[in-house]
Amino acid sequence: MRETPIGTPIRRLDAISKASGTQMYLSDYRFDGMLYSRMVRSTVARGRIAAINMPPLPDGYYFITHKDIPEGGVNELYMIKKDYRCFAEGDVRYIGETIGLLVGPDRGVLLDLEQGIVIEYEEGVPSISIEEGLACKGGPFVGDRNLFCDFTIDKGNIDEVLAKAYRVVEDEINTGWQEHVHLETNAAVAEKEGDKFIINISCQCPFYVRKSVAGLMNRPFEDIIVRQTTTGGAFGGKEHFPDILAGPLLVAVNKIGKPIQLVFDRHEDGAFSVKRHPSRTRFKTALDKDGNILGMDIDVVYNAGAYESCSYVVLQRGVFHAAGVYTIPVTRVRGRAVATNTFPSDAFRGFGAPQTLFAIEVHMCHLANELGIDPLELKKRYFNKKGDITVTNGHINDTVVLSEMLQQVMEASGYAQKAATYKPGSGKGIGISFYNHGGAFTGNGEQMIIKAKAKLHRRADGIVAILVGSTEMGQGLQTALAKIVARVLDVDQDRVVYDNPDTSCVADSGPTVASRSTMIVGKLLERAALEMKERWEEPGEIITQAEYQHPEGYPWDQSTFQGDAYITYGWGVCAVEVEVDPLTREVITKGVWSSHDVGVPIDELVVKGQIHGGIIQSLGYAAMEKLENTAKKGFKQVGLSDYIIPTSMDFPAQTATLVHNPYPYGPFGAKGMGELVFNGASAAFIDAVSRAVDTEIRSIPIPPETLTELMKHGA
């Protein structure tokens, strides 16, 4: 074995094609006879479709609707449940719901035709906000309460604790919608090869796409082949959302028989795509007379939009992370996902954890203010330790090294001195946040739902091919997995190849989500490589496979949400320093320092790249990414001039450090990390701004105009 540590950077597998400009993305492929398409969508948030008035369609042009679904097919996209329709039928539930697909050879003509379609509606009264959804404004449209789910987890008896408390501090924290803004918009080309359907698609989870459309097309999985094309960013926005493109495209291909391309323009990708769930988190925290926290009653509501998609799962992760990195003696956490007439909320890096982690961090700061102590002093007292009981009455199994990480960040940032010197309201502030992220699927999901498999193939030419459904979307997965395999086999890195997956050729290693791919799929490949290494001297081709095995001793009951929600967590500490302009309330970020525990980094350059990008995305979430939704127009900020993401000038250089804390069940000790790095910077930023302007902030984002209003009128 080589002696350099696994983390020593290598050249990314995808670097040369991307830096030389030869890398093809979906919109670069041209198929013979390929037609183009435009989605025709609902322009009202709630109502019945009274009439669809079409302009005359020239020869070779089609308008595909639910009426074109093949015989025996069902108007559904099967995500977690089968509640999501492929095409609106009868009624519409949100602005942007797919009604039909215009298909034809000329894009200009398609645009003209689209302008000529007049859809008449009998409009209903929509609910947009969490409050409107909970109040069933316009009448409930999901069950009798507009709730996709409502569950509570208890640790101890919170009612008793609240009744006996010396004082109870109440709080409410809100977070807004967030758009993924992957630079490559959603895109797919569907075609037919013989009697099989092919979908070439920019996506995270090729096997999800296949599952979602099989019932729609009334075909077995094997008849639908999904080929991932090189994906220009995803962040959760290409987890389930590609299903929304794949469904109508396949129905159209079945009818027309030619390859059809659907590429969203930027406006469509902003206005008509899934978003991060807005949230409202309420706390009732019981304190004793010495200021100790006795218990917390936490009420979490996420705005799920019009269809459930993965909201129940997102909410579970939010609920399980609701106490943050703190061990609170007694807790109750209630979670509700409320249906509204907005574009369905869905996966976004962090998957429900960022909202509640933000809320608990801000709430802890407010508690510290009530008690008159530095937030850091309060937070330190409750840090999770190995063996502590979690909100789901499971255990923290990790050796938690938050204190060591805190030390790194304190030294790099000068936190203690700055926190003492910058007076509240002085315009200068430093803030600090702590966060974690449970690795892989919640509870026993990896064992019960995913059942991941991984395959390695030593071909006749001696090259070893990684055959898994896990996808590269920019995060560096191909590099990480290929590195693990080359290391175990002790072969040159360039003898291991890993192409974009094709569902007809690779093992289903599960979706590329939940920060699970390096940790879970990487481990499977490590095992497959170990077997291959033992058989290395065999002549000819070798194929080895590994299937997921759940470690013993981590009980979980999915029906009651009791036990170890996660076997392990990644951990993070982040400090942010700001200056606030006294006149314009523009916030200038002066420094960003972080420390992360990702177990053992498989490639330090890749990991640092994730940290830098995740932290900037998180700062954008808190500082500038304002996204409003109105009943009449839907999302308001849809172009990149209106929906503001960080540029190279908005945030300064970062100092990022890592601690080594090997995870026994991960490849080379690695844990998940792609989402962790998003989970905390927003809270550190808001802590810093709150101190600088001496005003408590309970809602993000907080662009200068919002901060000005807040300081004028109070929270």
Next chain:
Amino acid sequence: MTRKTVTCTINGKRREFSIDVRSSLSEMLRGEASLDSIKHGCDVGECGACTVLIDGRPFNSCIYLAVWAEGKEILTLEGLTDTKGTISDIQQAFMDEGAVQCGFCTPGFIMSSIPIITSDTPASREEIRKQVSGNLCRCTGYENIVNAIEKTQKKRIEERKGSGKK
């Protein structure tokens, strides 16, 4: 639909195209010249993914009419690779510094960095950040991109000193 002939130099070669006068330069370069390094990220000049150099200056080719390219010298990412297929130092630096993640913004960023690395006046990190601020990236947080540009700029200045050029 009015068509017009546009003659320009693309990556050192003189080219002539008959185009719809409404076409953008990015449509002409992708559609007629098959230069697919030019990415359509927004089509309205907001993201920078389609950046090319026109007579040495970076432009968003999606909002530059193809007919305006008459007589111009255009450089795209494909033009940075030499005839033997060897990539340039700035491309190498993007690879070495981890400045490439999903890759969709990469061609535009590299093109926007050319005026910085070819300038005789060294730019500070702040100035580099300012000069590429028209290019959006959602993956990297920009840090490694700035590192790659800074490193290449320093290397080129050293090389020019070494070769006696000012």
